[in-house]
Amino acid sequence: MVLASASPRRREILAEAGLRFSVEPSTIDEQPRPGEGPLALVERLAREKALDVAHALAAGPARPVLGADTIVVVDGEILGKPRDEAHAIEMLTRLTGRGHEVSTGIALAWTDGRALAAEVVTTRVVMRAASSQEIADYVALGESLDKAGGYALQGGASRFVTAVVGSRTNVIGLPLEETLALLERAGARRFADAG
Numbered sequence: 001m002v003l004a005s006a007s008p009r010r011r012e013i014l015a016e017a018g019l020r021f022s023v024e025p026s027t028i029d030e031q032p033r034p035g036e037g038p039l040a041l042v043e044r045l046a047r048e049k050a051l052d053v054a055h056a057l058a059a060g061p062a063r064p065v066l067g068a069d070t071i072v073v074v075d076g077e078i079l080g081k082p083r084d085e086a087h088a089i090e091m092l093t094r095l096t097g098r099g100h101e102v103s104t105g106i107a108l109a110w111t112d113g114r115a116l117a118a119e120v121v122t123t124r125v126v127m128r129a130a131s132s133q134e135i136a137d138y139v140a141l142g143e144s145l146d147k148a149g150g151y152a153l154q155g156g157a158s159r160f161v162t163a164v165v166g167s168r169t170n171v172i173g174l175p176l177e178e179t180l181a182l183l184e185r186a187g188a189r190r191f192a193d194a195g
Contacts, residue, residue, distance in 0.1 A: 001020065001021040001022075001063060001064050001065070001183075001188065001191045001192040002021060002022050002023070002024050002053060002054075002057065002063055002064070002065045002066070003021045003022070003023050003024070003065075003066050004024060004025065004050050004052065004053035004054075004065050004066060004067040004068075005023070005026070005049065005066075005067070006023070006025035007068075007173050007174075009152075009172050009173035009174070010068060010173045010174045011023060013169050013172060013173065013174045013176055014174070014176075014179075014192075017176055017180070019192040020191075021066075024053045024057065024065075025053075026048070026049035026050075026052040026067065028045070028048045028052050030045055030069070030080075038071055038073045038076075038101075038103055039103055039105075039120050039122070041069075041071065041078065041105075042069045042070065042071055042105030043105040043107070043119070043120050045067075045069035046067040046068050046104075046105030046106055046107035046118055047067065047105070047107040047109070047116060047118050048067070049067030049068070049069065049107070050065045050066060050107040050108060050109035050118075051065075051067070051107075051109045051116065052067075053065045053067070053109075054109035054110060054111045054113075057111045058111050058112070058113070060111060061111070062110060062111055063110070063111045063191060064109070064110055064111075064183070064188035064192070065108070065109045065110070066108055066179070066183075067105075067106070067109065068104055068105065068106050068107070068173070068174055068179075069104065070103070070104040070105075070148045070170075070173050071103055071104075072091075072095070072100055072101070072102050073102075073103060074094055074095060074098070074100040074101075079091050079094075079149045080148055081145065081146055081147060081148055081150075082150040084145070085139050085140075085145070087150070088139045088145060088150035089132075089135055089139050089150075091149055091150040092130070092135045092138065092139065092149075092150050092151060092157075092160075093132070095127055095149060095150075095151070095160075096127045096129055096130040096160055097127065097129035097130070098126070098127065099124055099126040099127075099163075100124075100125055100127075101122050101123065101124055101125070102122070102123045102148070102149070102170060102171045103120055103122045103123075103170075104120070104121050104170050104173070104174065104175055105118060105119075105120050106119060106120075106121065106174070106175065106178065106179055108182055108183065108186045108188055110188075115186075117182055117185060117186045119178065119182060121166070121167055121170050121175040121178045122166065122170075123164060123165065123166030123167050123168070123171050124164075124165040125153070125161060125164055125165075125171055126161070126162050126163040126164075126165075127160040127162065128160055128161075130160050134160075138151070138156050138157060138160075141156050143155045143156055143157065152172075153168070153172055154172050
């Protein structure tokens with residue numbers, strides 16, 4: 001299997017599950033289209049990432065390609081990755097003391113052009129209220145800049161999280177249970193099983 005993502009968290013999740021895969025990051029434009037909602041956006045980006053890499057590898061052997069994209073949504077607004085530390089502080093100030101959704105689109109394409117399968121998984125996360133100093137201290141750890149919503153559940157931001165309703169690995173970057181089920185349904189699991 002090929003992972004069409006440069007995300008270290010996605011690599012870790014798949015490796016910890018004992019799956020075999022190579023990494024070939026996609027280079028698609030990830031900008032939302034006018035009027036595109038959050039769920040449509042993550043599903044489209046996951047599909048486009050998987051197809052981009054599948055087409056690039058089409059001359060080789062038939063292999064499944066997994067694409068994924070994760071966003072945070074609060075009050076209907078999409079929060080991607082922060083531009084800088086000030087933007088991360090702004091995002092976390094909005095997220096703490098309330099709930100938000102983390103949605104990941106996952107898609108599986110084949111290098112030989114077989115059918116594409118995709119779905120979106122959403123998890124609700126609730127964070128406790130946090131002081132501006134707590135938020136600034138967290139952002140100073142350096143975990144914020146490459147993560148949707150500006151936080152890492154598996155890192156220092158766990159101190160803010162009071163509830164995760166749904167897939168915990170989804171919040172980290174890849175809903176493992178749903179990804180394994182997608183691989184199974186698409187007949188791709190044998191390409192990823194170790195051994």
